[in-house]
Amino acid sequence: MEKKTEFVEAIVDKSKDFSRWYTDVVVKAQLADYSPIKGCMVIRPYGYALWEKIQSLLNARIKATGHQNAYFPLFVPEGLLAREAEHIEGFSPEVAWVTEAGSEKLEERLAIRPTSEAIICSMYAKWIDSWRDLPILINQWANIVRWERVTRLFLRTTEFLWQEGHTAHCTEKEAEEEALKMLGVYKDFIENDLAIPVLTGEKTEREKFAGALRTYSLEALMADGKALQTGTSHNLGQHFAKVFNITFQDMDEKRKYVWQTSWGVSTRLIGAIIMTHGDDSGLVLPPKIAPVQVIIIPIWGREEEKEIVASRVEEVERLLKAAYEVEVDWRSEYTPGWKFNEWELKGVPLRLEIGPKDVAKKQVVLVRRDTREKEFVSEEKVARRVGVLLDEIQADLFKRAKKFRNDNTRPASRIDEMEAILSEHRGFILASWCGSPDCEEKVKEKTMATIRCIPLGKRQAGKCVVCGKRGWAVYFSRAY
RNA sequence: CGGGGUGUGGCGCAGUUUGGUUUAGCGCGCUUGCUUUGGGAGCAAGAGGUCGGAGGUUCAAAUCCUCUCACCCCGACCA
Numbered sequence: 001m002e003k004k005t006e007f008v009e010a011i012v013d014k015s016k017d018f019s020r021w022y023t024d025v026v027v028k029a030q031l032a033d034y035s036p037i038k039g040c041m042v043i044r045p046y047g048y049a050l051w052e053k054i055q056s057l058l059n060a061r062i063k064a065t066g067h068q069n070a071y072f073p074l075f076v077p078e079g080l081l082a083r084e085a086e087h088i089e090g091f092s093p094e095v096a097w098v099t100e101a102g103s104e105k106l107e108e109r110l111a112i113r114p115t116s117e118a119i120i121c122s123m124y125a126k127w128i129d130s131w132r133d134l135p136i137l138i139n140q141w142a143n144i145v146r147w148e149r150v151t152r153l154f155l156r157t158t159e160f161l162w163q164e165g166h167t168a169h170c171t172e173k174e175a176e177e178e179a180l181k182m183l184g185v186y187k188d189f190i191e192n193d194l195a196i197p198v199l200t201g202e203k204t205e206r207e208k209f210a211g212a213l214r215t216y217s218l219e220a221l222m223a224d225g226k227a228l229q230t231g232t233s234h235n236l237g238q239h240f241a242k243v244f245n246i247t248f249q250d251m252d253e254k255r256k257y258v259w260q261t262s263w264g265v266s267t268r269l270i271g272a273i274i275m276t277h278g279d280d281s282g283l284v285l286p287p288k289i290a291p292v293q294v295i296i297i298p299i300w301g302r303e304e305e306k307e308i309v310a311s312r313v314e315e316v317e318r319l320l321k322a323a324y325e326v327e328v329d330w331r332s333e334y335t336p337g338w339k340f341n342e343w344e345l346k347g348v349p350l351r352l353e354i355g356p357k358d359v360a361k362k363q364v365v366l367v368r369r370d371t372r373e374k375e376f377v378s379e380e381k382v383a384r385r386v387g388v389l390l391d392e393i394q395a396d397l398f399k400r401a402k403k404f405r406n407d408n409t410r411p412a413s414r415i416d417e418m419e420a421i422l423s424e425h426r427g428f429i430l431a432s433w434c435g436s437p438d439c440e441e442k443v444k445e446k447t448m449a450t451i452r453c454i455p456l457g458k459r460q461a462g463k464c465v466v467c468g469k470r471g472w473a474v475y476f477s478r479a480y
Numbered sequence: 481c482g483g484g485g486u487g488u489g490g491c492g493c494a495g496u497u498u499g500g501u502u503u504a505g506c507g508c509g510c511u512u513g514c515u516u517u518g519g520g521a522g523c524a525a526g527a528g529g530u531c532g533g534a535g536g537u538u539c540a541a542a543u544c545c546u547c548u549c550a551c552c553c554c555g556a557c558c559a
Contacts, residue, residue, distance in 0.1 A: 017553095019552080019553065020552085020553090023552080034550095034551075036550095038549095038550070038551090090558090091558095093557075093558085094557085094558070115559090144559085146558070146559080148557085148558065148559095149481065149556090149557070149558090150555095150557085150558095155559085156558075156559075160559075162559075209559095217559095228559095229559065230559090231559085232559070264559075265559085266559055267559095268559055297518095299517070299518055300517070301516080301517060301518095306517095332516095332517080334517085334520080334521095335516080335517045335518095335519085335520070335521055336517060336518055336519070336520095337517085337518080337519035337520050337521085338517090338519085338520040338521085339519095339520085340518095340519050340520080341519070341520050342520080353518070355517095355518055356518090357518075358518095365518085448555085480559095
């Protein structure tokens with residue numbers, strides 16, 4: 001233990017300095033690095049591989065629910081962005097503008113999209129004319145720029161990658177169903193594939209998306225007890241339809257405005273994975289999104305041993321490659337111990353060791369990343385055992401995260417009780433709120449906690465933690 | 481944008497208080513060679529910095545002064 005800190009590659013303890021730990025993991029596991037541009041990061045191959053996993057798994061779900069991918073421009077003319085008053089007001093502090101091209105000043109400056117509602121709505125107005133044109137169900141994978149004052153790797157960067165769905169429907173009911181459907185798709189994806197438990201619910205007026213009628217969100221609890229919004233789904237109502245004049249003629253021959261939704265998740269999810277599952281040794285990746293699921297470490301001493309080991313390693317590799325993401329670490333300049341540490345830092349779910357002793361016994365050594373449990377498995381059973389273990393790790397990570405979330409969700413009936421809980425534990429607090437922005441603000445002032453979401457479904461009655469009037473249960477937390 | 485902190489080879493740091501024997505030093509990493517390889521290997525020989533940037537004070541600046549940039553932490557704002 002003492003020795004551990006002497007190594008440059010060592011990362012700071014999670015419990016000692018969570019922020020520092022987080023940055024250490026991101027940089028040292030080579031997920032991302034700081035770039036010469038303020039607030040912008042470079043996503044390195046290992047981090048980008050994670051994003052590609054997220055993309056492919058989520059993309060499949062987005063398509064399975066009937067959406068198509070498209071691509072809209074990076075630029076939004078000021079006139080378009082400014083049409084929806086609440087929208088521009090909400091985003092203007094963080095919009096980057098292009099004002100010149102070459103040596104010429106532009107007549108109308110162009111916003112670099114902070115989100116694409118405006119540019120997409122301008123096209124929908126063109127494409128929609130009849131009820132037969134609806135619904136429009138389009139998604140795009142894109143980059144976004146928001147000039148944030150304070151940035152953190154993956155959690156908040158000036159430029160980030162995301163997916164944004166934009167749909168238009170005939171009726172309010174359809175739009176509402178769509179917004180909730182996508183919230184469900186996200187929940188399914190984040191819980192099943194990323195193994196991160198999330199609370200879902202509606203945002204308050206103060207927290208909702210600029211220009212939306214209603215915003216739904218997914219809220220996860222990070223290991224330091226702060227909440228992280230992992231995705232949003234908005235029912236835009238007819239706000240944008242009215243200012244962009246997106247109308248259609250309905251079956252009843254009347255001209256009507258469409259009802260819209262938009263929804264998105266971003267590279268921030270990678271931050272959520274790190275802060276939910278990681279430990280003092282670094283990343284811990286859920287098998288379903290691990291770019292490398294099994295790392296094989298060959299161990300040898302003398303040259304003859306290397307040959308014997310190599311042939312076994314190649315056999316096992318071939319066997320496992322059929323079903324899993326497998327890599328072999330053949331580097332001879334590092335000792336096995338060094339490799340163990342490095343791959344643990346990178347969060348690979350399973351390590352498979354093959355050395356001379358194993359060859360002699362016709363076995364391999366399997367070690368789980370999450371629990372570090374070691375087991376010896378005979379060669380003929382390796383493939384099946386790897387599958388079982390990966391499934392177990394996936395399930396256990398979710399279980400553990402959920403237990404943590406539940407253990408750190410506490411009820412409170414008065415604001416001083418909230419303060420006490422937050423000063424000691426942080427986490428979610430389930431408490432009642434009367435619905436007034438003043439009471440919401442007062443909680444924030446006194447506890448730094450905000451309403452993360454109002455649970456969906458039947459509202460649970462109670463007395464407001466601030467004013468004592470009739471209200472209903474909502475989740476509070478300090479948040480990223 | 482407010483409060484605090486940090487910038488010295490690739491990384492982590494010492495040196496800055498009290499300018500000058502420091503040719504700017506140490507650990508890790510890197511290169512080459514040999515020996516190693518079951519929890520961060522050993523020896524040997526090498527390469528690499530002008531001290532975030534600009535200006536100033538001085539015979540002399542990593543060290544003092546001014547400005548500036550970047551990053552980190554804590555707030556206010558946001559995915």
